[in-house]
Amino acid sequence: MKQSVFAPLLGGVLLAVTLVPAVVLADETALTARQWLERMSQAAHQLDYDGTFVYSHDGHMQTMRIVHSSRDGTERERLLSLSGPPREVIRNNDKVTCILPDDNEVVEESTGPARRLPMDLPRRLATLERHYSFRDGGDERVAGHAARKILITPLDRYRYGHALWLHQDKGLLLRSELYNEEGRVVEQLMFTALEFHEALPPSLLEPETRGRDVVWQRGGELPEWHDAADLWAVGELPPGFMLENHRHHFMAGSNAQVEHLLFSDGLASVSVFIEPEDERRDGFVGGLRLGAVNSFTRSHNGYLITVMGEVPPVTARRIAESVALRN
Amino acid sequence: MENHTSEQISALVDDELHAPALRQALEQLRRDVDLQGRWSRYHLISDTLHANFASARAASLHLRVHEALEQEPTLLAPRRKQRLPALAKQAAGVAIAASVAAVAILTVQQDDLQPGGAEPAPIQMAQSPRPAHELVQLASTGRQAAVLTAASADARGRLNAYLVNHNEYSVSSGMQGVLPYVRIVSNEKAK
Numbered sequence: 001m002k003q004s005v006f007a008p009l010l011g012g013v014l015l016a017v018t019l020v021p022a023v024v025l026a027d028e029t030a031l032t033a034r035q036w037l038e039r040m041s042q043a044a045h046q047l048d049y050d051g052t053f054v055y056s057h058d059g060h061m062q063t064m065r066i067v068h069s070s071r072d073g074t075e076r077e078r079l080l081s082l083s084g085p086p087r088e089v090i091r092n093n094d095k096v097t098c099i100l101p102d103d104n105e106v107v108e109e110s111t112g113p114a115r116r117l118p119m120d121l122p123r124r125l126a127t128l129e130r131h132y133s134f135r136d137g138g139d140e141r142v143a144g145h146a147a148r149k150i151l152i153t154p155l156d157r158y159r160y161g162h163a164l165w166l167h168q169d170k171g172l173l174l175r176s177e178l179y180n181e182e183g184r185v186v187e188q189l190m191f192t193a194l195e196f197h198e199a200l201p202p203s204l205l206e207p208e209t210r211g212r213d214v215v216w217q218r219g220g221e222l223p224e225w226h227d228a229a230d231l232w233a234v235g236e237l238p239p240g241f242m243l244e245n246h247r248h249h250f251m252a253g254s255n256a257q258v259e260h261l262l263f264s265d266g267l268a269s270v271s272v273f274i275e276p277e278d279e280r281r282d283g284f285v286g287g288l289r290l291g292a293v294n295s296f297t298r299s300h301n302g303y304l305i306t307v308m309g310e311v312p313p314v315t316a317r318r319i320a321e322s323v324a325l326r327n
Numbered sequence: 328m329e330n331h332t333s334e335q336i337s338a339l340v341d342d343e344l345h346a347p348a349l350r351q352a353l354e355q356l357r358r359d360v361d362l363q364g365r366w367s368r369y370h371l372i373s374d375t376l377h378a379n380f381a382s383a384r385a386a387s388l389h390l391r392v393h394e395a396l397e398q399e400p401t402l403l404a405p406r407r408k409q410r411l412p413a414l415a416k417q418a419a420g421v422a423i424a425a426s427v428a429a430v431a432i433l434t435v436q437q438d439d440l441q442p443g444g445a446e447p448a449p450i451q452m453a454q455s456p457r458p459a460h461e462l463v464q465l466a467s468t469g470r471q472a473a474v475l476t477a478a479s480a481d482a483r484g485r486l487n488a489y490l491v492n493h494n495e496y497s498v499s500s501g502m503q504g505v506l507p508y509v510r511i512v513s514n515e516k517a518k
Contacts, residue, residue, distance in 0.1 A: 055509050064509060079509065189509065249492075260492060271493035275485075284482035293493070295486060306486070308493045 033134030033150050034125045039171030040164065046070050047172060050204060051143070051194035052082065057187045058291040069200035076205050088207050099207055124266040131155055131240040131265055140165060142174035143191040152267070157181065158238040158315045159268050160292075170196065178292055181312040186292040232259065232274065235322040238315050240265035263309075263319060270309030270316065272323055277304050287313050296320045357484075 031039070048069045055062050063082040068075070077091040088099040128134075137149030146168035153161050161183070165175035175190040234243060245262040261272040277299060285304075287296045295308040296316040307320040335352045356362050 273489045
């Protein structure tokens, strides 16, 4: 339903690529940074764990708890805010329930594409090495667990740098830092307590935020549509960025149909939103910094094109300029 | 209805509304030109009352303001029809999520206004001289500061909705794991 028109085609290509077993690509000696990342991706989806972490951005700090289980191909996950307003996101494979009692509402819907292990992980990681350098940062300790630090430095000015701390044996991400173009940390996450389970008790995955005033509301399937002709052409993108997803949907508060294109270089994701300009509404044009996120909006032939992602301003701008009306 | 709207706008000016009343009031304000006029008048009133006037004069001003308000024409803005249920449903998820994310834009750091600037100075909503809704400074990636006023609520709303969608969909890249959801849950209310 959510799949873009490109997905089947893309899927086919990726399937062909992933038929090459990862083992063939692996080095026999110590794990390379790439293999560490591969383990990290798998660990996040396949392990059962229950942990508390601190998330900080823009001078704010929050504590959250995450509970994750994976059984017979079914991933279940519960994310709960422990500081600030109580909020919960519960994910059952593709079905996501957001419980936001400060709004007295609960939304339950299938949202976004499935968050599964990307089938094309080896290919992605190979591509990543063209745009980032990976370095072993040595052994450290996070939340009482032995961790390996991996430093990811961009090779050009189009992306941000990362530092990742991965569980020494299991590969799970224990701590991460995102650095902007000035080398400042703009977002970080760190576990303060973490427990692994053989099989997580299902009761831990039940929501606890359900309040008296909460209204349960089931969001309908989001019907997405495609126009017959593709209106938009993507010109020259910053190196390494590729179209991952393309969909149309309705935005809240307006009847406008918004086109959403998602680009990624394998690590950083950038969204492009295109909607018809409305003279009665204010169309802000230019660049904005929203914490770790940069956005750039431009007006083009009666449309507003807005690019947004955890990338430097120059990337947002260049992507905005590369998307144009066909002809 | 009329009194209710006045109260709502007044509360909005005083920064006393919470979601979902806040959302409703902002939406009303966005659609209604008359109401926007009243919004600015209330602000003028609020600013004037908070200024350190001589108490007697302030009191008489308060009275005059009160009279003026009494005589304000009744607002007969037609209630906008409910959107088609199907569309409302589609929008619901994003709308709610957007309200969570609203603060993402309200809490931009001011230091970004000057590239290479010194210390980060987060905007303190509580201490800001004006209600947060009226004047929110957004950091510009260039040298110019972009100031979105109440008139730009549209732009803010649009960027918020985008931000939520971006976070929801960048989940698919898988590499980042749970981080996009963390970003959604972590957005705090202005209060």
